Amino acid sequence: MPQTNPFHSMVPRKLTDSELARAIRLDMEAELDAINLYAAHIDATDNEDAKAILRHVMDEEREHAALFWELIARLDPAQAEHIKVMSEKFRLIVSGASHEAVEAAGEGGGGGSAAAEPGMDKRLTVGSLRR
Numbered sequence: 001m002p003q004t005n006p007f008h009s010m011v012p013r014k015l016t017d018s019e020l021a022r023a024i025r026l027d028m029e030a031e032l033d034a035i036n037l038y039a040a041h042i043d044a045t046d047n048e049d050a051k052a053i054l055r056h057v058m059d060e061e062r063e064h065a066a067l068f069w070e071l072i073a074r075l076d077p078a079q080a081e082h083i084k085v086m087s088e089k090f091r092l093i094v095s096g097a098s099h100e101a102v103e104a105a106g107e108g109g110g111g112g113s114a115a116a117e118p119g120m121d122k123r124l125t126v127g128s129l130r131r
């Protein structure tokens, strides 16, 4: 059975919060993959006992994914900033607001999400390469 190497991102010291956020994203990915796996197995059987167990375990994986999401928000200030404005952007998108209105949501202070991550204010972008 293929498994993710749990040591592939290990470093010979304690992780910074940024590095830990990266590791937790992989953990969350495993939870999401498990949810899809169990859902497929539920769909693939008529055995009600198996379906009940799989549904129970699948719901626990949903909880784990939600907990990891909260943890990532604490470890990654840029992600936390996106989460803060996400519900307003979501509301605007599903209500049919213009692209400009959606993109304007959450702007207007704080320097944006890039400044929330140390060193990210100097990151290269496509625009940087054109200059």
Ligand SMILES: [Fe+2]
Pocket (backbone or CB within 6 Å): 031, 060, 061, 064
């Ligand atoms: Fe889990």
